[in-house]
Amino acid sequence: MGERCVVVAHESRALTDALASRTIRSYAAVGDSFTEGVGDPGPDGTFVGWADRLAVLLDDRAPEDTFQYANLAVRGKLLDQIVEDQIPRAVELAPDLVTFVAGGNDIIRPGTDPDDVAERFEKAVAALAGAAGTVLLATGFDTRDVAVLKHLRGKIATYNMHIRAIADRYGCPVLDLWSLRSIQDRRAWDGDRLHLAAEGHTRVALRAAQALGIEVPADPEQAWPLLPPRGTFEVRRDDIHWAREFLVPWIGRRLRGESSGDRVQAKGFLDPHEIKLQLESAS
Template identity: 75%
Template sequence: MADGSRIQKTDIIGSYAAIGDSFTEGVGDPGPDGTYVGWADRFAVLLADQLPVLDGATNSDSPHGEFRYANLAVRGRLLDQIVEEQVPRAKKLAPDLVSFCAGGNDVIRPGTDPDDLAERFERAVAELTDAVGTVMVTTGFDTRGVPVLRHMRGKIATYNVHLRAIADRYHCPVLDLWSLRSIQDRRAWDNDRLHLSAEGHTRVALRAAQVLGLETPADPDQPWPPQAQRNTYEVRRDNIQWAREYLVPWIGRRLRGESSGDEVAAKRPDLLPL
């Protein structure tokens, strides 16, 4: 098993599986056909680009074989659902790399104990590290700029401290979203203010590549271009529209015990060529 805390640029990652919820599924980053792309898909492309290819050969002719990618993430999933549905599948696929992002939908719910949540997360990490090459642990966002989640910031920070400690114990690389300052910008977020935009997902993919020591085509923390300030009327109008289109339906689903992913299946359940 690779020691994930000391991945080198020369290490070959020929297969990758992503597990998680809407963030890893790619919600907020729709492709041309309507299917969500997201940071994990974009990260998979960066991984595939790093595979050595013989002169004049295609990727499939590489001595390391064709890069393969699976995305098991489903929007709305809680940690226990991810552990039950996705972790066994990831273990069976046994890729070189698994990204594990889970617990976000749990920690924002009232009454959730981040200490207990972290214990369950650690059990899953122990399972995965026994079966796959490397597990990359993903922390939660800094929600200071997310209106509906701002009051959860301390709870998310507590959970993140646990995730970093778990990563240390199991020698896992850490995709630290809290420290990625560029996604604090409003333009990094989708109109629903709960999921990243296409540019936000792109910056996370670039940071993930940096974590593994890969060369990246751009800096994920590069400054955003200047933007005109909005007046109070524009801000109030946007807030009212956002509440009507996104916040009210979101609260309604919570009250009815429904999830946005109730009828959704994983978009890439198998390790397939990219």
């Protein structure tokens, strides 16, 4: 077992080193609300998110005025919708890098089979791998401390193992969100408890850059400041507020067959310099 761990670690390091030697001049982000950046609004109200923040880091490393970035993600989309609407566009762009994070909205639906979702996911990876220089995949989050999703932890873990197996087959680096402990802190999450807040997206962007072999300006696992313990009354009050403001409307949309992304267009091509200015003005 120990020898196997050494071999796997060596292979992972070799992949990271190979990626670090490449200059990424073009990037397309494919996915759902996570990649669109829901929970991380900029000064103008437009969501930023980890993918846009990663684009800024990549632009800083590319020769001046050579980097191109497109965010194709749309909130609420299921895997098949992403495959139909976004994958062909990403293949057409044939960028140096594609980040492909999808299937989470399928996994949280009752009755879905992670094996089936993974099979469809792999077909999309195969299409992307034939067009893009590098395809970065990501695992799902550890939902141990997310009350409404805790019961799905085993299902998500199964899907994660499929993603890692697919990554091995296609030589894809993996953004491991399950092991990113810093985002298990409630301050990493937006008030809806389903999407990351700005600081959570920032830490994911840093970890994504690390998965690509890029040196980052901060540690994504940097410890949070200590908080005083919360009392039972405060916790219950927050839970009631969350259920009223977020959980009930979310359940209502699902019962009506509505999606949060029904009338949303992808952000499309973005200028990383403009993203950087937005982030600086908000800090």
